[in-house]
Amino acid sequence: MNNLIKFCFALFVLCVSATASAQVNIEINTPGVVALKQSMQTRHTQLAEFYASGAVGLTSDGMVALRDANAVPLAARQKVNGLVAAENQDRKALYAEIAHANAHPEWEGDIRNTFAQRWIQRAQAGWWVQSGGGWSKK
């Protein structure tokens, strides 16, 4: 009986460790992640006003999109286009880098989905977020 309990416990430990080893560390820090996060933080100060005005929203696939160009002065629309394109490039690179750092490049899609939910959860009140194909104001 005692041996059976030990066996079951060993099996449990094995299962837990197997599960743990398959978990992705999305907080992982590599020079690539640091460079990308810095780049995104710098850009965020420029993008924040466009999130607040509703011009730019957070998409359900972990990216940002120009949602309502009419909310941006005409002369700034090209700049917003550039910011959105650069932000999406960094976001895509970030998901790939985290997957790579976890030694599982094939996890990129799952990491992207996790980040998508996280960005939307952390979005400030008044920002526009996408869910089910439609936009809603948080």
Next chain:
Amino acid sequence: MLNKTIIYTIIRLLNFCLSGLLSFCLLFLSAPLYAVQITLNVADVAAPSFTARGIKVVLAQEGSAEFNIDELHLAGQTWRKVHVHCSEFLLSSTRVTCDKGKLDAIPDLPFTFSYEFASQRLELRFAAKANELWQVSADFRAQPWRATILLRNAQSKRLADLLSPDWPLPTQGALNGTLMVHGDKTGVSQINADLQLADVAAADASGLHAAEKLTGTLHVDAARTGQKWDWRGALDWQGGELFWQPLYLRGGHTLLASGQWDGAQLKVTQAVANLPGVGKVELNALWDVKKSNLLEGRLVGKNLTLAKGFTDYAKPFLEKSALSATELTGLADVDWQYLNGATQALLVKLRDVAIVDGEKRFALHGINADIPWHAQVQSVAHVAFADGELMGLPLGATQWQMQMRGQDFILPTATLPILDGKLEVSDFRMHSVNDMWQWNFSSTLTSISMQKLSAALHWPEMHGSLSGSIPKVSYQDKLLKVDGTLLFRVFDGTVLANHLELLDPFGRAPRLSGNLDMRELDLDLLTRTFSFGNIQGRIDLGVNNLELVSWLPVRFDAKLASSPGKYRKRISQKAVENISSLGGAGGVAALQRSFLRIFETFGYERIGLSCALRNDICTMAGVEDNGNAYTIVKGGGIPAITVIGYNRKVGWSELITRLKRVSQDNKAVIK
């Protein structure tokens, strides 16, 4: 009591045959006569490009009239429940007039209307506050018949309901000018328009196509022969701004154009556009209007100023490419030819052009080039530049001849001067597969002075040279791959770099992997270069599985060991202190407390240290391992010194910090 009379009639109005059932309902209210009114119900009225259904006209005794139309089709537009009120309505055998009229849809724009049956003259005049006027005068008896539309401070937003909602709709601003239309029985045959725009704004629903404060003039003359129109136009866009995703342009443009229109295709036979700050371009085009498709096109520009031309017209399309932060200066001649859904030729001449990357990754100056590219025909491009820079390395003057055929570019041989050496490139080939560009070449790097290289890259000054033979460099799917070995001759030894791969070289986080094999580096030269305290001897250093992300190491297996062979082996007290301080400040203190401090240098037998870097942790080992301790410097000779490390797991960032002389914990001791 109600009396009803029904009259069947055909009426002629505006020279169009209008037919319908007109029911005059004469409502004679039984009691007072002053309340008499006439109601006319007309089932429908039809004419070419005009129908009205469910018309009800109520004529009141005091002379006013109410018109209610259930559905009105005019010029492709449909209005429902149209209501018109005429304060003074007159219908006689010679004319019909409506004074002080009002349309429910535009209550702030009262109108007057008159039509004389005999002369077939029509006058329609909408006038409002601020001197706004929309006036139509038409003479339908003239041959050809003619109509003149006069606009004065006409608010452009009133046109929004008449235009397709898919297009930018005017929201403010005024129109002035005249529009003259002539026609015959087959329809409109001539149009002459002279319009001035004042502070016009327009936008589509998405905001991706919009304009603000547009001012300018538009002149159009068009005449029809059979089914074909010949037209000529002049546009002078004087001010305001336009955003047409992804282009943003300001006023100052002019366009003169002429061509034909046959109802399906718009042909621009000749057009000259003046682009401010860029130059003049001539263009012609054939546009399939129904399919919104360019069938043929040609654009020719000479001496175009690239600085503004590239920024305004090319860069907005390159936001997602490596050229998104690029600036161009200089002059260019361009001849672009388009046919059958594809570019057939692009002939470009560049004069004294400079291309500079905003992120300082590359730059080329003094570019002169003749690039006559054809989709189907083989041609040769001549490209020369005066100097440049690549990843901080200066490039010298050179010229290339490139063979081109479609999306295949071949450079049989080319020389790229780098510092005092050069990269001899052979068999460079670039081609597009499934819209993805890939390229490869083989090359030889002739000797570059390490002194110049280290100065250019802001490294400590090194001596020696860099050279190498590279059988193949290839780029495909964002991966730059170097097959072969790069040879550096530095510190009187050799460094071989192989299996080099660089993923996403132009991205934010490029990833470099490869192996380095360094042999017999002179420690005397090395330690002097890096001010580490003098060590004499030679070392081998192997770095396998090296991986850099954003040019910082994230993984490697490095092993440093004294080179085999006989040579002088001495280590200075300063060097011992520095090695010890990598483990913490205590080691230094231990040495300084001991009698060994009286010696300047010590003998050693071997030096060895390895580091396996994973997840920012360096797992250390030495020449000899004894449990948790490992020997970094094994003593030998007199006086001898041995340095032992005790901490096998060292944070990489921390180690780098310590290397920068920030000493902390004491983990190494001196025996």
